[in-house]
Amino acid sequence: MTASSTAPDVDDPGSGPALKRVMGPRLLLFFIIGDIIGAGIFAITGDVASEVGGVAWLPFLVAFAVASLTALSYLELVTEHQQAAGAALFVHKAFGLHFATFLVAFAVVCSGITSASTSSGLVASNLLLGLDEVIGGVPTGETATLLVALGFMVLLAAVNLRGVGESVRFNLVLTSVVVVALGVIIAIGVWAMANDGDVGRVVVFESPGDKNVFVAVTVATTVAFFAMVGFEDSVNMVEEVKDPARTFPRIMLTALGICALLYVLVAIAVVVVIPPGDIADPVNPEAGILLDVVRVGAPGLPIDTVFPFLTVFAVANTALINMLMASRLVYGMAKQDVLPRALGAVLPTRRSPWAAITFTTVLALGLITYVRLQSESDVVVALAGTTALLLLGVFTVVNVACLVLRRRPDAKPSFRAPAWTPWAGAVTAAFLVGPWARDEEDHIQYAIAGALLLIGVGLWALTWLANRGLRAQKTGFRDIESLDD
Numbered sequence: 001m002t003a004s005s006t007a008p009d010v011d012d013p014g015s016g017p018a019l020k021r022v023m024g025p026r027l028l029l030f031f032i033i034g035d036i037i038g039a040g041i042f043a044i045t046g047d048v049a050s051e052v053g054g055v056a057w058l059p060f061l062v063a064f065a066v067a068s069l070t071a072l073s074y075l076e077l078v079t080e081h082q083q084a085a086g087a088a089l090f091v092h093k094a095f096g097l098h099f100a101t102f103l104v105a106f107a108v109v110c111s112g113i114t115s116a117s118t119s120s121g122l123v124a125s126n127l128l129l130g131l132d133e134v135i136g137g138v139p140t141g142e143t144a145t146l147l148v149a150l151g152f153m154v155l156l157a158a159v160n161l162r163g164v165g166e167s168v169r170f171n172l173v174l175t176s177v178v179v180v181a182l183g184v185i186i187a188i189g190v191w192a193m194a195n196d197g198d199v200g201r202v203v204v205f206e207s208p209g210d211k212n213v214f215v216a217v218t219v220a221t222t223v224a225f226f227a228m229v230g231f232e233d234s235v236n237m238v239e240e241v242k243d244p245a246r247t248f249p250r251i252m253l254t255a256l257g258i259c260a261l262l263y264v265l266v267a268i269a270v271v272v273v274i275p276p277g278d279i280a281d282p283v284n285p286e287a288g289i290l291l292d293v294v295r296v297g298a299p300g301l302p303i304d305t306v307f308p309f310l311t312v313f314a315v316a317n318t319a320l321i322n323m324l325m326a327s328r329l330v331y332g333m334a335k336q337d338v339l340p341r342a343l344g345a346v347l348p349t350r351r352s353p354w355a356a357i358t359f360t361t362v363l364a365l366g367l368i369t370y371v372r373l374q375s376e377s378d379v380v381v382a383l384a385g386t387t388a389l390l391l392l393g394v395f396t397v398v399n400v401a402c403l404v405l406r407r408r409p410d411a412k413p414s415f416r417a418p419a420w421t422p423w424a425g426a427v428t429a430a431f432l433v434g435p436w437a438r439d440e441e442d443h444i445q446y447a448i449a450g451a452l453l454l455i456g457v458g459l460w461a462l463t464w465l466a467n468r469g470l471r472a473q474k475t476g477f478r479d480i481e482s483l484d485d
Contacts, residue, residue, distance in 0.1 A: 023240050023241045023242060024241075024242050024247070025247050025250075025251050028234070028241055028247060028248075028251045029251050029254060029255055030175050031234060032230070032231055032234045032251065032252055032255035032256075033175055033179075033255045033258060033259060034174060034175035034178065034317075035230035035231065035233050035234060035318075035321070036227075036228065036229070036230035036231055036255065036256070036259045037175065037178045037179070037182070037230075037259055037262065037314075038119070038178070038230065038314065038315055038317075038318030039115065039118050039119040039122050039315045039318050039319070039384075040226045040227030040228070040229070040230075040384070041182065041227045041262070041263055041266060041290075042122055042288045042290055042311050042314070042315060043118055043119075043121075043122050043226070043288055043380050043384055044223050044224065044226055044227060044288075044380060044381070044384050045227075045263075045266060045267060045270055045288065045289055045290060046270065046279055046280070046282050046288060046289030046290075046292075047223050047378070047380065047381055048060070048220045048223050048224050048267065049267065049270055049271060049274075049279045049280075049289065050208070050279055050280035051207060051208075051211075051216055051219055051220035051223065052205060052206070052207055052216050052217055052220045053201075053204055053205055053206025053207065053271075053276065053279075054200075054201040054202050054203060054204035054205065054206065054271045054276075055202070055203065055204070055205050055217075056220075056267040056268075056270060056271055057202065057263075057264040057267040057268055057271075058217055058220075059217055059220035059221040059223070059224040060224045060227065060228075060260060060263040060264055060267055061260065061264060062217060062221045062224070063221050063224040063225045063227065063228045064228060064256060064257075064259075064260035064263075065428075066221070066225065066228075066425070066428045066429065066432065067225070067228040067229070067231065067256060068253065068256055069399075069421050069422075069424050069425035069428060069429075070232075070395040070398065070399060070425045070429060071231055071232075071252055071253065071256060072417035072418070072421045072422075072425070073398055073399045073401075073402035073417055073421065073422045073425055074231070074232060074235055074252075074398065075248055075249045075252060075253075075415050075417065076402055076406065076413045076415055076416060076417045076422075077090045077235075077398070077401070077402055077405065077413070078235040078238050078244070078248060079244065079245045079248060079249070079413050079414045079415040080405075080411065080412065080413035080414070081093060082238050082244055082245075083238070083481040083482075085236070085480055085481050085482070085483040086108070086232065086233075086235050086236050087104050087105075087108060087232065087394050087397070087398050088101050088104050088105040088108070088480060088483055089480055089481060089483070090398055090401045090402070090405070091104045091397055091398065091401050092477065092480045093401070093405060094400070094401035094402075094404040094405050095401070095404070098338070098475070098476035098477055099460070100397075101477055101480065102333070102338050102456070102460055102477075103453070103456070103457075104394055104397055105329055105333060105483065106329075106333075106453065106456035107390045107391075107393060107394050107453065108325075108329060108390075108391075108394060109325075109326045109329045109330055109360070109456070110326075110386075110390050110449065110452040110453065110456070111229075111387050111390040111391050111394070112322040112323065112325045112326035112329075112360075113322070113323070113326050113360055113363050113364050113367065113452070114367065114383050114384075114386045114387040114390065114448070114449075114452075115226075115229075115318070115319075115322045115383075115384075115387045116153070116156070116318075116319040116320075116322040116323045116326070116364055117149075117153075117364050117367050117368050117371075117383050118226075118380060118383040118384045118387065119315045119316070119318055119319035119322070120149040120150075120152045120153050120319060120364070120368060121145065121149050121368070121372075121379055121380065121383070122288065122311065122315050122380075123148075123149070123152050123311075123312050123315050123316055123319065124144075124145045124146075124148035124149040124152060125140070125145055125284055125288075126288075126291070126308040126309070126311040126312050126315075127148060127308065127309075127312050128140045128144060128145060128148060129284055129291070129308050130305070130308030130309045130312070133305045133308070134305060140284065142372070145372075146368070146369070146372050149368050149372075150365055150368060150369070152316075152319075153323075153361060153364050153365055153368065154361070154365075156319060156320055156323050156361070157323070157357055157358070157361040159320060160320070160323055160324060160327060160352065160357045161347065161350065161352050161354055161357055162350060162352065174313070174314065174317045177310060177313055177314055178314040179262070180310070181307065181310040181311060181314055182262050182266055184294065184303060184307065184310075185266050185269050185270075185290055185293050185294070186262075186265045186266060186269055188269060188273060188293055188294065188297035188298050189265065189266075189268055189269025189270075189272050189273060189293070189297070190269075191297065191298075192269070192272045192273045192297055193272055198272060199272060201271050201272060201276065202268050202271055202272065206276070208280075215436075218432070218436070218437050219437060219438060219439055221432065221437070222385065222388055222389075222392075222432050222437045222438055223381060223384070223385065223388075224263075225388040225391075225392065225432065226384040226385065226387055226388045227259075227263060228256070228259070228260075228263075229387065229388065229391050231252055231255065231256055232391070232394075232395075233321075233325065234248075234252060236325075245414035245415065246414075248415070249415045266290070269293060269297075270289055270290070270293055273293045273296055273297040274289065274292055274293060274296060278292070283295070288311070288380075290307075290311075291307060291308060291311070294307045323357075323360060323361070323364070326360045327353055327356040327357045327359075327360045328353065328356070329483065330343055330353075330356035330359055330360060331343065331344055331346075331353035331355075331356040332482070332483040333483070334355070334356065336477050336478050336479065336483070337463060337467055337473070337475065337478070338460060338463060338475060338476065338477060339456075339459050339460065339463055340459060340462055340463050340466070341463075341466075342355055343355045343356050343359055343459075344356070363452070363455070367383070367448065367452075368383075370448075371383055371444075371448070374444065378441075378442075381442055382442065382444050382445060382448065383448075385438065385442055385445040386445045386448045386449050388432075389433060389445050389446070389449050390449055390452075392429045392430075392432050392433045393429075393433055395425065395429040396426050396429040396430045396433065399422045399423075399425040399426035399429065400422075400426050402417070402422040402425075403422045403423070403426070406422075460475070463475055
């Protein structure tokens with residue numbers, strides 16, 4: 001007997017009113033692009049370039065290929081199981097193991113927290129630098145950045161508590177701002193190539209520590225992968241998409257392709273504009289190398305004053321969405337008695353899950369403080385890498401779930417991925433989880449991910465004891481389809 005018999009499963013989402021299908025192809029395209037393009041490209045392009053030199057565009061292409069393999073599995077699963085619960089739903093339907101479902105769901109929660117923590121540092125650095133350019137005398141050191149990053153997370157919690165709903169049309173505006181910011185970088189790169197830029201640099205491989213090409217590109221790909229995540233969040237919108245069986249496949253793959261093209265062009269601009277010796281040593285590492293591209297490539301234009309604020313505006317929304325997702329998943333798990341019931345508490349007036357918001361915010365604050373106090377670690381790589389590590393683990397399991405579910409006689413997906421792609425997706429994602437895909441100093445990512453998951457397991461254990469001893473009931477998901485409602 002499997003663990004699925006320990007708690008009832010509800011295959012029918014319920015008899016209540018269905019979500020309104022308001023998203024057509026255009027809105028879904030902008031939603032996915034907006035979800036993918038965020039802190040990633042601003043935060044880690046310089047780190048990627050410092051690993052492989054002029055071929056910085058290559059790790060983004062490899063990350064795109066790995067992400068696309070998993071995206072095909074997501075598409076096969078979401079077009080058959082059209083409920084808004086994402087990876088947890090797919091894993092639950094494939095294996096029926098409640099604890100495995102919980103680990104996947106909590107890993108997604110943790111990835112949202114680490115991603116938002118990465119964004120907080122980027123927002124803090126760019127905000128301080130932008131203000132210093134405008135009014136002067138603004139502290140931009142480590143202590144000031146830490147305090148602003150913590151304050152930003154508290155602000156997100158306050159907005160979250162007020163009861164923020166996602167608006168895909170607002171996302172369209174924010175996505176347009178991000179694309180404009182990246183367009184500035186690409187335009188500067190084109191201008192440099194047309195004048196005195198070193199175009200030959202884009203095919204020059206350079207790596208610190210005499211790594212060979214395979215090892216260096218592998219390490220850089222794990223860094224670049226942070227910039228490709230986000231597409232998996234769109235499956236949570238499936239119940240609000242018009243004709244998802246036809247719309248999702250072409251729109252998700254188109255969005256991934258557009259993002260990959262933008263990333264490649266941005267990486268080329270960085271390599272062409274920034275002198276080779278300066279790529280690994282930007283003026284402000286946490287503000288990212290893209291700000292240096294603006295300073296070096298367009299020194300006579302006022303855009304270098306505006307660009308930090310464009311970055312803040314673009315990244316802040318990503319962080320808010322991440323924390324919204326994390327708190328709602330924690331709330332959903334508490335309501336289903338797989339996390340302590342206290343985490344399901346809701347404000348009586350605003351109807352926002354204050355306990356889950358507080359819990360996820362405290363985790364983020366502790367995480368930001370811990371990583372920044374580890375002077376030997378790169379804050380951006382540690383947090384962004386942990387996000388990628390957690391999601392690569394989730395992607396591995398989702399690909400295996402796809403293989404399991406497609407073997408069932410009642411499987412009738414409207415979109416069928418090629419037979420080999422789930423295998424390739426599982427193998428490549430699992431490979432990038434391993435320690436060989438990271439520099440030794442970046443192994444702190446395993447400690448961070450392990451500590452976060454251990455917190456979740458501890459809470460599961462407390463809930464199991466409470467359910468067994470106080471309520472005489474077994475612990476398991478009762479309605480996995482409504483997990484993130």
